[in-house]
Protein backbone atom coordinates (compact mmCIF):
# COMPACT_ATOMS: atom_id res chain seq x y z
CA UNK A 1 0.00 0.00 0.00
CA UNK A 2 1.23 3.45 -0.91
CA UNK A 3 2.02 5.54 2.13
CA UNK A 4 2.39 9.25 1.55
CA UNK A 5 4.19 11.31 4.16
CA UNK A 6 2.82 14.81 4.65
CA UNK A 7 5.38 17.62 4.96
CA UNK A 8 5.72 19.17 8.38
CA UNK A 9 5.58 22.55 6.70
CA UNK A 10 5.60 23.81 3.13
CA UNK A 11 9.20 24.40 2.02
CA UNK A 12 9.92 27.97 0.98
CA UNK A 13 13.39 27.37 -0.44
CA UNK A 14 16.22 24.85 -0.55
CA UNK A 15 16.19 22.61 2.52
CA UNK A 16 19.69 21.26 2.03
CA UNK A 17 23.04 22.15 0.55
CA UNK A 18 23.22 22.82 -3.18
CA UNK A 19 26.98 22.37 -3.60
CA UNK A 20 26.40 19.19 -5.63
CA UNK A 21 24.87 21.35 -8.36
CA UNK A 22 28.39 22.49 -9.23
CA UNK A 23 29.12 19.01 -10.55
CA UNK A 24 25.69 18.21 -12.00
CA UNK A 25 26.03 15.89 -14.98
CA UNK A 26 22.67 17.13 -16.28
CA UNK A 27 23.86 20.67 -16.96
CA UNK A 28 22.60 21.66 -20.39
CA UNK A 29 20.08 18.79 -20.58
CA UNK A 30 17.07 20.28 -18.81
CA UNK A 31 14.85 19.14 -21.69
CA UNK A 32 15.41 15.56 -20.46
CA UNK A 33 14.65 16.33 -16.82
CA UNK A 34 11.44 18.35 -17.10
CA UNK A 35 8.38 17.29 -19.06
CA UNK A 36 7.24 19.41 -22.00
CA UNK A 37 3.60 20.47 -22.13
CA UNK A 38 1.21 17.61 -22.96
CA UNK A 39 3.97 14.98 -23.06
CA UNK A 40 2.70 11.58 -24.18
CA UNK A 41 3.36 8.60 -21.89
CA UNK A 42 5.63 6.86 -24.40
CA UNK A 43 7.72 10.01 -24.78
CA UNK A 44 7.95 10.35 -21.00
CA UNK A 45 9.31 6.82 -20.70
CA UNK A 46 12.00 7.55 -23.31
CA UNK A 47 12.88 10.94 -21.83
CA UNK A 48 13.15 9.62 -18.28
CA UNK A 49 15.23 6.63 -19.41
CA UNK A 50 17.74 9.02 -20.99
CA UNK A 51 17.75 11.18 -17.85
CA UNK A 52 18.31 8.12 -15.67
CA UNK A 53 21.42 7.18 -17.65
CA UNK A 54 22.89 10.64 -17.04
CA UNK A 55 22.06 10.48 -13.32
CA UNK A 56 23.75 7.11 -12.90
CA UNK A 57 27.05 8.73 -13.85
CA UNK A 58 26.61 11.79 -11.64
CA UNK A 59 28.65 12.16 -8.45
CA UNK A 60 25.89 14.30 -6.95
CA UNK A 61 23.20 11.64 -7.21
CA UNK A 62 22.58 11.00 -3.50
CA UNK A 63 22.60 14.67 -2.51
CA UNK A 64 20.43 15.55 -5.50
CA UNK A 65 17.87 12.91 -4.61
CA UNK A 66 17.72 14.09 -1.00
CA UNK A 67 17.33 17.68 -2.15
CA UNK A 68 14.48 16.83 -4.53
CA UNK A 69 12.70 14.78 -1.91
CA UNK A 70 13.12 17.45 0.75
CA UNK A 71 11.92 20.23 -1.52
CA UNK A 72 9.15 18.18 -3.14
CA UNK A 73 10.54 19.03 -6.55
CA UNK A 74 8.91 18.51 -9.91
CA UNK A 75 10.75 16.73 -12.70
CA UNK A 76 13.47 14.09 -12.75
CA UNK A 77 16.10 14.51 -10.00
CA UNK A 78 18.68 12.20 -8.47
CA UNK A 79 17.73 9.24 -10.65
CA UNK A 80 14.08 9.50 -9.62
CA UNK A 81 10.96 10.53 -11.50
CA UNK A 82 8.15 12.43 -9.80
CA UNK A 83 6.13 9.24 -9.50
CA UNK A 84 9.05 7.36 -7.97
CA UNK A 85 9.53 10.16 -5.42
CA UNK A 86 5.82 10.07 -4.64
CA UNK A 87 5.97 6.29 -4.14
CA UNK A 88 8.87 6.85 -1.73
CA UNK A 89 6.65 9.23 0.27
CA UNK A 90 7.71 12.58 -1.18
CA UNK A 91 5.02 13.74 -3.63
CA UNK A 92 5.26 17.21 -5.18
CA UNK A 93 3.31 19.84 -3.30
CA UNK A 94 2.55 21.93 -6.40
CA UNK A 95 -0.92 21.61 -7.95
CA UNK A 96 -1.00 20.11 -11.44
CA UNK A 97 -2.13 23.42 -12.95
CA UNK A 98 0.92 25.59 -13.45
CA UNK A 99 3.42 22.82 -12.72
CA UNK A 100 5.43 23.36 -15.90
CA UNK A 101 5.91 27.04 -15.11
CA UNK A 102 6.81 26.29 -11.50
CA UNK A 103 9.25 23.54 -12.51
CA UNK A 104 11.00 25.81 -14.98
CA UNK A 105 11.29 28.61 -12.43
CA UNK A 106 12.59 26.26 -9.73
CA UNK A 107 15.20 24.86 -12.11
CA UNK A 108 16.32 28.38 -13.06
CA UNK A 109 16.50 29.42 -9.40
CA UNK A 110 18.43 26.31 -8.42
CA UNK A 111 20.99 26.74 -11.18
CA UNK A 112 21.33 30.46 -10.47
CA UNK A 113 21.92 29.76 -6.77
CA UNK A 114 24.54 27.14 -7.64
CA UNK A 115 26.66 29.54 -9.71
Ligand code: SF4
Pocket residue numbers: 020021023024025026027033054055056058059060061062064065076077078079
Ligand atom coordinates in the same frame (compact mmCIF):
# COMPACT_ATOMS: atom_id res chain seq x y z
S1 SF4 B 1 21.74 13.20 -10.07
FE1 SF4 B 1 20.79 13.56 -12.07
S2 SF4 B 1 19.38 15.29 -11.79
FE2 SF4 B 1 20.78 15.24 -10.03
S3 SF4 B 1 22.47 16.64 -10.57
FE3 SF4 B 1 23.10 14.59 -11.17
S4 SF4 B 1 22.48 14.36 -13.31
FE4 SF4 B 1 21.37 16.13 -12.48
